Amino acid sequence: MKKLPKVVREAFHLCMQGYGPSQIAKEFTRRRIMNPTAHAKKNGINIPDNRDHDDDYVWRGSTIVHMLSRQEYLGHTVNFKTYRKSYKQKKQMKNDPSEWMIFKNTHEAIIEESVFEVVQRIRDGRRRLTPMCKCRFSPA
Secondary structure, three states, rough: OOOOHHHHHHHHHHHOOOOOOOHHHHHHHOOOOOOOOHHHHHHOOOOOOOOOOOOOOOOHHHHHHHHHHOOHHHHOOEEEEEHHHHOOOOEEEOHHHHOOEEEEEOOOOOOOHHHHHHHHHHHHOOOOOOOHHHHOOOOO
């Protein structure tokens, strides 16, 4: 499990260099870095496998997006991200981030808070414009 912190740090480093999630995913795939699901399975951790392929080295942009937003890498424990409407229902619902309980410094941090904050600002400012947005701002 020692490779995980190295991969997380590399993802944050590449984001700070201007790489987007898809570009980071392509880079990790090119470098043949094992994706998180394959890594967990290799280490005997039984997690759901929703991959639509058998290649343990293929990364998706959505995985990188999730990785870049996790406060757990700061050494915090984040609880109550999800809830169930009833104990009878299996389906989990997402809680609003304002309802999360964050317990700071519960374990060793993988990245520094300053790096995390810079990446969050980069990610907030980067959104691909949809075709409707482009039309609205085009000169008449």
